[in-house]
Amino acid sequence: MSGRARRMSANGSGGEDLFGAGSFRDPRGFVFQREGRLLRQVNAAHREDYDHLMGSGLYEALVEAGLLIPHREVDIAIAATPEAYRVLEPERVAFISYPYEWSFGMFRDAALATLRIQELALSFGMSLRDASAYNVQFQRGRPVLIDTLSFERLREGRPWVAYRQFCQHFLGPLALMSHRDVRLGQLLRVHIDGVPLDLVASLLPGRTWLRPGLMLHIHLHARSQRQHAAGATPRGRFGLRAFVGLVQSLRSAVDGLRWDPGRSAWVGYYQEAESYTAAALEHKQELVARFVEEAAPDQVWDLGGNVGAFSRIASDRGIFTVCFDVDPGCVEANYRRVAEAGEKNLLPLVLDLTNPSSRIGWESRERMSLADRGPADLVLTLALVHHLAIGNNVPLPRLGAYLAELGRALVVEFVPKSDPKVRDLLVVREDIFGDYTAEGFERAFGARFEILRREPVRESERVLYLMRRTVG
Amino acid sequence: MQGKRFRMVWFLLFFGYFFLIAVPSAYAYIDPGTGSFVFQVIVGGLLAAGVVFRSFWRRVWFFLTRRNSRDRASRRSR
Numbered sequence: 001m002s003g004r005a006r007r008m009s010a011n012g013s014g015g016e017d018l019f020g021a022g023s024f025r026d027p028r029g030f031v032f033q034r035e036g037r038l039l040r041q042v043n044a045a046h047r048e049d050y051d052h053l054m055g056s057g058l059y060e061a062l063v064e065a066g067l068l069i070p071h072r073e074v075d076i077a078i079a080a081t082p083e084a085y086r087v088l089e090p091e092r093v094a095f096i097s098y099p100y101e102w103s104f105g106m107f108r109d110a111a112l113a114t115l116r117i118q119e120l121a122l123s124f125g126m127s128l129r130d131a132s133a134y135n136v137q138f139q140r141g142r143p144v145l146i147d148t149l150s151f152e153r154l155r156e157g158r159p160w161v162a163y164r165q166f167c168q169h170f171l172g173p174l175a176l177m178s179h180r181d182v183r184l185g186q187l188l189r190v191h192i193d194g195v196p197l198d199l200v201a202s203l204l205p206g207r208t209w210l211r212p213g214l215m216l217h218i219h220l221h222a223r224s225q226r227q228h229a230a231g232a233t234p235r236g237r238f239g240l241r242a243f244v245g246l247v248q249s250l251r252s253a254v255d256g257l258r259w260d261p262g263r264s265a266w267v268g269y270y271q272e273a274e275s276y277t278a279a280a281l282e283h284k285q286e287l288v289a290r291f292v293e294e295a296a297p298d299q300v301w302d303l304g305g306n307v308g309a310f311s312r313i314a315s316d317r318g319i320f321t322v323c324f325d326v327d328p329g330c331v332e333a334n335y336r337r338v339a340e341a342g343e344k345n346l347l348p349l350v351l352d353l354t355n356p357s358s359r360i361g362w363e364s365r366e367r368m369s370l371a372d373r374g375p376a377d378l379v380l381t382l383a384l385v386h387h388l389a390i391g392n393n394v395p396l397p398r399l400g401a402y403l404a405e406l407g408r409a410l411v412v413e414f415v416p417k418s419d420p421k422v423r424d425l426l427v428v429r430e431d432i433f434g435d436y437t438a439e440g441f442e443r444a445f446g447a448r449f450e451i452l453r454r455e456p457v458r459e460s461e462r463v464l465y466l467m468r469r470t471v472g
Numbered sequence: 473m474q475g476k477r478f479r480m481v482w483f484l485l486f487f488g489y490f491f492l493i494a495v496p497s498a499y500a501y502i503d504p505g506t507g508s509f510v511f512q513v514i515v516g517g518l519l520a521a522g523v524v525f526r527s528f529w530r531r532v533w534f535f536l537t538r539r540n541s542r543d544r545a546s547r548r549s550r
Contacts, residue, residue: 159508159509159512159513159516160512163508163512164505164507164508167508216515220511220515221507221508221511224508224511224514225507225508225511228506228507228510228511235513236513236514236516237513237516238512238513238516239516239520241519241520241523241524242512242516242517242519242520242523244523245516245518245519245520245521245522245523246512246515246516246519248523248526249519249522
């Protein structure tokens with residue numbers, strides 16, 4: 001049941017090809033797929049800037065610092081249109097994620113990486129013409145710029161063309177997450193080009209006027225946007241010192257933003273081990289490890305993965321694993337561990353499975369849904385089914401159908417009604433879940449999956465299954 | 473300590489600059505991109521001054537701390 005042979009690519013879509021659908025705005029080049037390869041065309045219009053990037057030493061400096069995705073130039077005959085000057089094959093990103101799926105720390109690190117890139121670019125006589133958060137991806141646990149065409153030669157005397165974008169994509173949302181509520185990062189799902197600064201300014205508490213960086217780049221910046229219309233041609237010079245000062249000031253503003261996950265309801269879930277005896281937890285870990293080895297996946301998605309305890313069973317075996325959780329505190333705790341330990345195979349992301357990331361943007365195709373980025377070779381759903389089926393009234397057949405869309409194989413834990421955690425869920429709910437039995441669960445999931453293994457977890461009434469998708 | 477003092481001086485300078493040298497409003501079709509450009513030009517002088525001031529402040533700080541540590545070292549050696 002190895003997924004290796006069947007897997008299209010590290011981020012190959014099982015459905016419609018949406019990779020590159022977000023790069024249509026740029027006349028200087030675009031991303032396209034050819035024969036399963038992800039390629040980036042550089043148009044002749046971008047020739048001089050691209051040559052400067054490659055010839056000045058900036059490309060090497062950025063790649064060496066792990067800040068830019070490396071690429072190789074390939075035969076131009078493969079170009080998609082006649083305007084091509086070069087065709088690049090960048091290293092593939094293991095999983096495309098979006099800012100509204102990042103934890104606070106990931107977002108902050110992505111912002112600081114963007115500013116570090118801009119500082120380096122300035123020292124090589126170039127500048128970023130985009131500061132879009134969507135141009136940053138997490139590769140091997142670190143933020144990296146994926147848009148090689150973002151650089152232009154510095155036009156001295158001109159302000160930073162991407163300043164507004166940086167403030168809307170990074171500083172504004174981060175300030176809201178830090179000073180108001182971490183869940184406000186979700187505003188980016190509505191505002192695809194970043195949160196408008198007047199909205200950020202109106203939502204931030206008054207005390208942020210006393211933070212010089214936020215006063216300048218959010219409050220006064222928003223006020224200036226209101227005051228100055230298109231007719232007001234910007235006059236005056238914006239020298240290199242001002243440019244450097246602007247980037248330093250933005251870095252200081254981002255540096256000053258903090259968010260501590262504290263004691264979220266879920267962070268201590270497994271440590272407290274209320275749900276399991278030590279023997280049960282150990283047995284569950286053994287079973288998951290055995291099932292993962294049997295499935296031999298290239299990519300694992302752990303849904304409701306908490307702080308990644310079970311994700312690491314896969315990622316520690318060198319399998320690229322995405323650990324999703326609805327709780328920003330869990331994802332933050334997980335990311336901090338990834339960053340501190342330099343873990344390369346684990347990507348923690350925020351995801352509400354009852355409202356998963358959908359397609360958004362122009363033609364609803366600019367940003368992919370969760371399912372567009374799958375299917376994963378193996379999906380882990382441990383201690384999750386009861387939350388969806390009972391906590392969120394999702395009928396078991398529909399849950400099985402969605403999981404079959406997300407993964408080719410499934411490790412799933414069934415928690416019966418007699419389990420204390422399910423009894424807790426039913427305390428304030430009328431028990432209308434007549435089908436929520438082991439037989440009902442197997443019948444519902446059996447419509448989409450073949451059950452390969454069925455193992456009761458020791459010292460508990462829970463059962464762990466390994467299943468293989470039979471449809472789709 | 474050095475960073476805090478610097479930020480305080482910078483904060484006072486900035487408030488003075490922005491509110492005393494106010495730019496007149498224009499009334500037309502609003503494009504926030506233009507506002508961001510104009511804003512950078514307005515604050516550009518201060519940002520550049522900040523870079524120069526920060527560099528100067530570092531030198532002064534380095535000079536003072538180096539002298540103090542040298543004095544302490546010579547006192548210890550006596």
